[in-house]
Amino acid sequence: MPTKSPYPDIDIPDVDLWGFIFERKNRPFPDSQVVFRDVHKPDTRVYTFADVRKAAITFGTGLRSEWDWAKNEVLALYTPNDIDVPAIIYGTLWAGGIVTPANPAYSAEELAFQLKDAEAKALVTTVAYLDTALKAAAKCGIPTNRVLVLGEKDEQRRVKHWTQIVNLSRSSYYRRRKANPDKDLAFLVYSSGTTGLPKGVMLSHRNMVSVVLQNEGGGCYVYGRDKYLAILPFYHIYALTTIVHQMLHRGFEAVVMPAFEMKTFLKAIQEHRITMVYVAPPVIVRLARDPEAEKYDLSSLLNITSGAAPLTGELVHAIHKKFGIKITQAYGLSETSPTTHIQPWDEWLTALGSVGKLVPNMTAKYISEDGTEAAPGQPGELWLSGPNVFKGYWKNPTATAASITEDGYFKTGDVGFADDQHNFYITDRLKELIKYKGFQVAPAELEGKLLAHPNVADVAVIGVMDTVNHTEVPRAYVVAAADGAKTSEAGEEIVEWLSQQVAHHKRLRGGVVFVDEIPKSASGKILRRILKERAKKEGVKAKL
Template identity: 55%
Template sequence: MPTESTFPSIPIPDVDLWTFMFERKPEERQYPDDRVIYIDPDTKRSYTYAQVRSVALDFGKGLKANWGWEKGDVLAFYTPNCIDTPAVTWGTHWAGGVLSPANPGYTAEELAFQLKDSGAKALITQKPFLSAAREACQKVGIPDDRIILMGDERDVTGRFKHFSSIRNISGVSRFRKVKLNPKKDLAFLVYSSGTTGHPKGVMLSHTNIVSNVLMGYQGEGGNLSWKGGKDNQGDRILAFLPFFHIYGLTCLVHQALYSGWTLVVMPKFDLERFCTHIQNYRITFAYVVPPVVLALGKSPVVSKYDLSSIRMLNSGAAPLTRDLVEAVWKRLKIPIKQGYGLSETSPTTHTQRWQDWQATIGSVGYLLPNQVAKYMSADETEVPAGQTGELWIKGPNIFLGYLNNPAGTANALTADGYFKTGDVGHQDKAGNFFITDRVKELIKYKGFQVPPAELEGLLLGHPDVDDAAVIGVYNAEQATEVPRAYVVPRKGIEGTKEKERDIMQWIEKKVASHKKLRGGVVFVDDVPKSASGKILRRVLKERVLEEQKKALKAKL
């Protein structure tokens, strides 16, 4: 029988995100209007709850007045974390729009694919990213006057408007909030890389996000609060996880406003600044990923700072080993729990309870409320507790499908509503879930998904490459997988170190940073393939394991 959540079931209101966030009854939102929610630690700029609502409302009206924004129109994001992101997001929702966030590390070509696939009508970015943003928009026919800026820098030429000018117009009182069907209308189109090499547009409804915010709130078990603590300032969360990723989008942007937490927003991760902000703002909690846990356990930088205000860290996006958790506890006495989720699940489906973090290290914890889950064998029959299978999950947080991809949707969602996660694991007798491997072949570099087929396709375009295969190789120093290419060189080309560097640099110019061949290039005589021509990555991974065993024996 499928496992039901051990958390009490919670009511999921049938409302869109604007209503959920800004039209709650006073007793449902316990914190005041002047509560500071988002802070930029570099500029000291901030937003209170009331300011977020006001700016979002003006922006939503501006979209309608300036561009005739209609229900279902897509606004793409191409920007690092910014405290303007929440207001722009909910303003777009007020106007009936859909947000599609893109990685600011994307090349113009990669961004153009997402803009075209999502049908984006406009793009919001920051000034340092204008060049690539404009190039991508030109490829798909988005005019310059549909590229807008946010953040602190403005375009001195006046060619590209700042979002604040989109909202600062008169005569917009006639516009009204668009009526939405929360269960069917999209709130977000987030892109998740597929093994085919092209990212897939994950369609997330308003109900998907509303339900996951409420589920996540229950998962933290009342341990985080908007008030209290030693200074009565409540919990302060350090936000470096990218807002273009569903992990940061739901767990940080949405959860902070719903719960009244103060979010100290970093544009991207930097260890020195991470530690500085924890010390200066007395950060009490952070959502992190394993490479950050590794740095906290080993980096000498950490010793220069007082991190004692941290009450708990939550790690997600990739598996976390016992060694990393115990190293941080031994060094800093900071506890770390683990959670699990995917873009298709909005994202969080499991979390360890605060009180259980030490007893269940290695587990992703318990199933969050309003969900059922089961582990399935290769022939799609359910396996009992303790046995390994693929995790299937059903709940109100499960996505609606992949945009423009009915075959992918049919393969991922069952007729009775289960999502096949592609992740393999088991459940113990106490109800803890474990994730041990992936059915899918995606490489996870620091939480980012790297599709091997995309890199293989690019490699085959190199004039000196006859064949290629890419796999993920675990790098203990970085606590993450890194992409490694196995290349068959063209006849007459020697597999030298110089040629390896040439190929790596060639790829580097064509992809986002997280897709670089950090695992190097290995020259081989042939790429192992099945009779049907499918690359046998399993064979290459087994080869790596044998090499690692030999290397370990040599050290002993």
């Protein structure tokens, strides 16, 4: 039988995202509440709730009055985190548009792919990324006068600032375009591309309203006390939900970092008395190992929520022992807006390794390889149903049909199981499981163990094909510790060390390869396809 969330269903209002945030009658905080603060200019670059609303309306009016913005046209964001981003997002929604955020690490070719696929009509970036943005725009036919910058102005005057496209004499003529919550898209986010080209994930206004409310459970967040440090990238759905929308809905303040940098991160927690942080696992590893962290007062930090990949119990215990900070885990995907599971605060120790319990209004089931529903406690592919499940893949009905069942379940491609206390465990990606002579090997399990080795700062495990023995074998790509060796002898030592801790079929028969960094998506997920492409060139001499 499918598993329902242990929490009561909540009412999802039939409103679009703008109406949900800015037009509700029961908002428990004033217009003057600070919601976004720049970490580098905390006194001069600040947005209150009223500031965001005013700037968004002005920008939305500009889109319509200056560019004759049509309903459902797409605006692309190509920028690191900036406190201007929320106003631009909501201004686009006010004008009836759709936002597609892109990774600022993209090359011109990669950005052009997304712009063309999304049929973007305009692009907003920063001065630092303007050259690449203009190249990509040219490839897609987006004219230069439809490229804008946020943050600092372009002193060379190649493009306008985002605040400069409104004709105030005509602004009173326009009114907000309301969206159909279930049918109209708010965001077109692109999948991380772990197994191929990114796909556009269609997220409706109802998807986004639902997930914000589904995240509210537990009563652990306190208005007037909690302050967030925003290090997750705003171009990923993880941050769009937990930071951009949540801060505006709950009236919390977020101190915004353009990108993660360890000293800035630690200093911000200390100086702003940060209580909450959402992170990906690499940040947890840095906290546990970097001696710099011990130089700062992190006592205000009550909780860290980690997503994107499983954490080991050893790592969770290490952080708590060192700093007294609780770490809870959560789970979700771009296709689920993203949150589907959250670990309750009071169960962070009793369900170590769990990604939490289903959020309200969700149903799940595990499907075995034979297509039947797995028995309780038995592993299978996780299927999910709920109001936060996406509408499908953009211009890709074949992929949509392959991913969403007729009765509305999304096939996550993640393998795991649930226990009798409603805790869900994710063991690996279905397509990433390594098959060694018929045995299944989960890369995430080996990665969790390898992170405990003193010479492993970061790691990714993939299956590489041994053509001589006609089987896949596990190989570890390792970022060595700062003072660690990168020799073949050091790699052999890691192989032998792991062999003492795992079953025979889980040994690193593909060896250890030292690399400078592990390729990852914006949310911290390992891009295994890049490593697989590298492995094809390297070949394998397996040890059986």
